[in-house]
Amino acid sequence: MVAELVESALSDLRNLCETAYPLEACGALLGTGDGDLSPWRVMRVIPTPNRHGDDKRRYFSISPELQLAIEREAEHAGEEVLGYFHSHPDCPALPSDCDRTHAWPSYLYVICSVVKARTVGIAAFAKVSQDGTLLPVPVTPTDPVNQSSLESPSWPSRS
Amino acid sequence: MAVTILIPTPLRRFVGGSKSLEVIAETVQGALTALADQSPELHQQLFDDQGHLRSFVNVFLGEDNVRDLAPAGGAVAVHDGDVLTLLLAIAGGAPT
Numbered sequence: 001m002v003a004e005l006v007e008s009a010l011s012d013l014r015n016l017c018e019t020a021y022p023l024e025a026c027g028a029l030l031g032t033g034d035g036d037l038s039p040w041r042v043m044r045v046i047p048t049p050n051r052h053g054d055d056k057r058r059y060f061s062i063s064p065e066l067q068l069a070i071e072r073e074a075e076h077a078g079e080e081v082l083g084y085f086h087s088h089p090d091c092p093a094l095p096s097d098c099d100r101t102h103a104w105p106s107y108l109y110v111i112c113s114v115v116k117a118r119t120v121g122i123a124a125f126a127k128v129s130q131d132g133t134l135l136p137v138p139v140t141p142t143d144p145v146n147q148s149s150l151e152s153p154s155w156p157s158r159s
Numbered sequence: 160m161a162v163t164i165l166i167p168t169p170l171r172r173f174v175g176g177s178k179s180l181e182v183i184a185e186t187v188q189g190a191l192t193a194l195a196d197q198s199p200e201l202h203q204q205l206f207d208d209q210g211h212l213r214s215f216v217n218v219f220l221g222e223d224n225v226r227d228l229a230p231a232g233g234a235v236a237v238h239d240g241d242v243l244t245l246l247l248a249i250a251g252g253a254p255t
Contacts, residue, residue, distance in 0.1 A: 024253065034168075052250070059252035064217035064224060067246045071165075081168065088253040098252035102215075104169035109251075 001135070003040035003082075003108055003124050004142040006031075014119045016047045017087035017112040026050050026060040026086040028070045029108055030079045035126060035137070040082045040108045046070055059098065060086045083108030083126075090114070093121040100132040108137060162190045162237050165244040173201035187218060187225050187235040190243055205245075215248035 093113035113121035184190035195202035
């Protein structure tokens with residue numbers, strides 16, 4: 001279970017999460033692969049409004065109507081909705097109890113930790129059983145032009 | 160009526176990995192029941208113990224959310240060639 005994230009998608013992810021700060025950003029991950037027989041390959045991210053009604057600093061939810069539009073968009077582009085991303089403002093890029101409760105098997109979940117409007121960590125997870133466990137998924141930033149992994153597999157915050 | 164149901168990625172493992180299935184039904188509820196009959200696990204994912212569609216499962220008939228078409232949970236008729244899209248609610252949050 002591994003994932004690749006093309007450089008432009010990684011850059012967009014950071015920008016979206018930093019722009020949304022101090023609120024949680026959220027959206028979909030589109031690309032190819034299934035994380036099982038072939039690696040997830042995230043080609044792009046599609047942001048969605050955070051429609052959570054209570055505390056957008058701590059929670060997010062995505063409108064089903066927007067999910068449908070994203071599914072249509074992915075199908076039109078010959079891609080799959082691989083999973084979803086959201087940010088953790090001023091919190092680490094680790095799944096919360098809420099994340100575990102709402103996670104679905106077979107989806108890739110990317111969490112972006114943002115502190116003072118700067119990305120300080122990005123991590124990916126997947127649910128492999130019904131007990132709520134979210135396992136870390138190794139993610140490699142990838143150069144879409146060369147179709148190869150970049151030199152550094154770690155993602156330090158931007159300088 | 161022959162209806163196509165588009166299956167979200169997390170539920171495809173219950174139907175042999177298929178992205179879509181065709182069922183014969185007269186209503187949305189009937190179509191979902193026909194789908195759920197293929198797997199007890201899938202039935203449990205879609206319906207609660209009272210047979211009601213779980214709150215985190217959203218169903219679209221074409222571009223229309225079925226909950227908007229029948230707010231009280233009444234029957235929604237389907238027609239030959241209709242497409243139902245199943246979607247699972249997406250939510251989460253930061254540690255508190």
